[in-house]
Amino acid sequence: MAKIKPIYQTLAICLDMYGCPNRCQHCWLGDLPNNRSSESIDDYIVNLFKPYFKDVTFYSWIREPDFTRDYKARWVKDNELSTVKPQRFELASFYKIVRDPEYVKWLKEVGTNKVQLTFFGLETLTDKYIGRIGAYRELIAATKILKNNEIEPRWQIFINEENKDDVVRLLDVAKKMSIKDLFVHEGSCDGNNRNLYDIRINKKNIPDEVKTHYLNFEQVLSERECIDILKTDESYFVPTNNKEIILYITSDLNIYYNFTNPSPAWKIGNIKDNIDELVRKIVEEDVPALNLAKKIKVSELVKLYGDRNSDKVFSLNDFKMFLLNNYLVDKDKS
Ligand code: SF4
Structure with missing residues (x-):
């Protein structure tokens, strides 16, 4: 095999x-x-990419992290496969926290000081949005278990038009449970959350009690305000990688960047493709979504897909991604 010059870049798989x-x-x-x-696919994939990149993190x-029977061995293996060690990101499996008493102790051992837990209001709505009966009770139980083991729980709360009053009631629960780290936000508008566009929270409907807990509330914009900022923007919205390239590989071995949800236009390729060509595409950012993004100005996306009557809340970058994904879906249909 010809000697391949490693790319001076870290790849996170x-x-x-x-x-x-x-x-x-x-x-x-x-x-x-x-x-x-399959259990051996990890070695296979890491060995495939290692010759091409200076460092690899697996x-x-x-x-859900640690959602496997032998999470301890899994963490060791992830570290062994990586030349730059993986991070914990203040994430853990609440499913496991409430089922496996050893797990929280192990979290502590691997240096976890904080774990984020996600709510959608009280029991009925949290269960509905997490898609599992019992999820709310597990989140409350996990909060107590974490605290008892001196790991701080951080509550992330998603708000929309359906659950906004419940979010206020959840803030009372948080107060009673002495939750110190908590934030509320609308979430990005891709993946499944894109299907919730119709009930996206309106800026004028964010309850006063929630505002002080809202993530970067001063920077929150309505769709109308986003449009006013972007309607004369002649640039192109083309997400790009920084020094580290992060790849998401789904169980069907399709490969995507971490820019937005995995969807056909964002697919870079499949692990079974020719590896030289795959690496070229990854490094040169040669994917249909980005190639199309280079052809349409932000002002044109706004004209095509923005709704000036909408008071729905966005961050500016989430709104740009929402517009771009609308365009990509249309292109896919045509
Ligand atoms: S947001 Fe997605 S990945 Fe995270 S727990 Fe829910 S279903 Fe799983």
Whole structure:
């Protein structure tokens, strides 16, 4: 084999080896298939990419971390496969926290000081949006278990038009449970959350009690305000990688960047493709979505897909991605 010059760049590979116990209605990854990968696929994929990159970090999950029977061995293996060690990101499996008493102790051992837990209001709505009866009770139980083991729980709360009053009631629960780290936000508008566009929270309807807990509330814009900023924007919205390239590999071995949800236009290729060509596409960012993004100005996207009557809340970049994905879906249909 010809000697390949390593690319001076770190590649993070996130492989969806074990799926997720939840089916969240806001999941920005969409409804990925819940297949289990073969146990040897990790070595195969890492060895495939290692000659091309200076460093590789391997994660055996994209969705719920540690959602596998032997999470301890899994973490060791992820570290062994990586030349730059994987991070914990203040994430953990609440499904496991409430089922396996050893797990929280292990979280502590691997240096976890904080774990984020996601709510949608009280029991009925949280269960509905996480897609599993019992999810709310598990989240409350997990909060207590974490606290008892000196790991701080951080509550992430998604708000929309359906659950906004429940979110206020959840803030009372948080107060009673002395939750110190908590934030509310609308979430991006891709993946499954895109299907919730119609009930996206209106800026004028964010309850006063919620505003002080809202993530970067000063920067939150309505769709109308986004449009006013972007309607004369002659640039192109083309997401790009920084020094580190992060790849999401689904259980069907299709490869995507971590820019937005996996969908046909964003597919870079499949692990079974020719590896030289695959690496070229990855490094040169040669994917249909980005090639199309270079051909349409932001002002044109706004004209095609923006709704000036909408008070729905967005961050500016989430709105640009929402517009671009609308365009890509239309292109896919045509
Ligand atoms: S949002 Fe997270 S926990 Fe929910 S389905 Fe998606 S990956 Fe799983």
